[in-house]
Amino acid sequence: MLNRIEGIVIRAMDYGEGHKIITLYTKEAGRVTVMARGAKKLKSRFSAIAQLFTYGEFVFFKTGAMGTLNHGEIIRSHHLLREDLLKAAYASYIAEMIDRMTEHEAGSSALFEQLEAAFEAIEDGKDPQIVAHVMEMKILEFSGYGPEFEACVSCGRETGLSVLSFQLGGVLCSPCQTKDPSARHIEEGTWKLLRLFRRMDLRRLGKISVKNETKKQIKPILRGLMDTHIGIQWKARNFLDQMEKYEI
Template sequence: MTISGEVSVEGIVLKNKAYKENDMLVWIYTKDYGKIALIARGAKKLKSKNAPACQTITLGDYTFIPRIGLSTLIKASSCDYFRHIKEDIELESYASYFIEFIYKFTKDNDPDELSYKNLFLVLKYLDAGYDPKLVYLLFNAYIMEITGSALEVEQCTVCGRHDHIAGISIHGGGFVCQECIGIYDLKLEVDVLKGFRYINLCKLENIDRLHLDEAVIIKLIEIMEAYIDEFTGMTFQSRKFIRQFNGL
């Protein structure tokens, strides 16, 4: 980061931790500058005006002095605490998963407008009362896409045919037809196959167009988690809580 002087940006707090006696390290994700590490001096003090905006799962405005490595926070004000998320341990577990992915996957000072937009959307959806399992499915489809592992949902991954799709291959990365389905592939009902296609084609902003039965959603969660494990190589602390809530 080579900007001189103070900079003011909107950002979402991904992580914080104590630093020295009264200070705090804060990582925020911004549309314009990507992930930024800030040192918030005095943020641990009870009377600190910056402390509320330095809490995780918070949208705020942040003014800081850019530096190589740690930048210095000057002032911070909260725009949205996502109060309903923080009042519900299940919603908070989903939000923590979304934030954990962005924190682990993104690089410092490497902006990605789509990642910022989608992180903001999923937090707003959770806070507004959307089905967290459906939000989770769409975000996992986005993870597959952004990590370069978008799934094939238009044709058989083996022979390329568009009809007689019978299941999916975890290793193959998508649909398989009835002629190519193997012993390790998943043979699925039509409604699950349709749901699998929908969630991998639907953008997060179009969530209102998706209407899936609860049983289909639960099955798709299990499938998408298998793909995340197979293709991304990433592990998530927060996911164990999500699995407990969904009985997986």
Template structure:
């Protein structure tokens, strides 16, 4: 059967002597694997369609739920600026690998596609990459069913002052100081960081404007989101290790 789908390349790997297999996050069919024959050859007309981060329209033959075979394609946005910038490429790679690991094959829903597309566009527009990725991570957590409870204490269900709230990555939400004994390692956060986390919970990435966040707040935000991601999803990503190395050497 012939399929036509808008998709973003989230993974690209060599296959055999001259071919590539790409994984697309598509708007219509979720995550799809497609074989691109001859993509490694110098004169291949499909080579550009296999590059990571490429957004395009892909036409492929597919029987059942197996691997598709590319027939034709058209690039709608190459996102070459992401591949040419080390920092942007690192964050974009993390966004793609994270989605690849969380999104199951054939899991439909345009939400994943739209959030990834918005993430790529925001990175290319020179918005703060850490803020973009932290917001993207929040959307991933929510879509996967692990969105944190940030408005009321996850234990006693009471609304407290922000100054009396901590974040419990293990319990998946905020914990008031009266319930801290349930999770002693719960993290103290400033009211400013807690407000940003709530904003991330409500905001769609497609509506992200230019956000100016103080360095100390960004550092706290990054620590909290990393803890939530590690505890709730427990993924070990190569791209995350590279981002950690970038931080270590202040790249």
């Protein structure tokens, strides 16, 4: 069966001497796996469109679990993401989240649009850490673990919110702090930013400047929520940690 679909390459793996197996994320069909024959060869007509992060239109034959690429047209190459180590690392983390948290034949136009917008934002020079944090929030929402920031997760009170519980998945008011002794205090500015991330549309992301001190607070918060409720060892995130450790 011949299929024509727009997708973004979120994983690319060498196969044999000259081929690649690519995983696409699409609006209609979620994750799609396609064999791009000869794509490793420089003169191949598939070498460019099979590159990681490429947004294109893909035409492929599918008779089983994996399709075979027949034709492809690049819509946006996102080549700047591949040419900068830091941008590539953050884009890889975002791509890995999409790859590991979505399913075959279960597309989401909203998530697809946020993925493409995230790549565009990083490529355009927006702070990649902030873009990645917004995508972490999107993934938490998509997976059903979106944190509660507006009311106490224990009693529903909307005032006196002072700490965040990773285990309970949201904020606690002062009287309910004892429900989670490990809950952590969050500065007011950080609260505001986390609430903003919750409703932010990356397609409309303007110039955003976040102080390094605030970013240092946000990172362990999003990581704590991701690790508590999703619990995946992210390969790309580990690489980002190594980059930070050695100041690459």
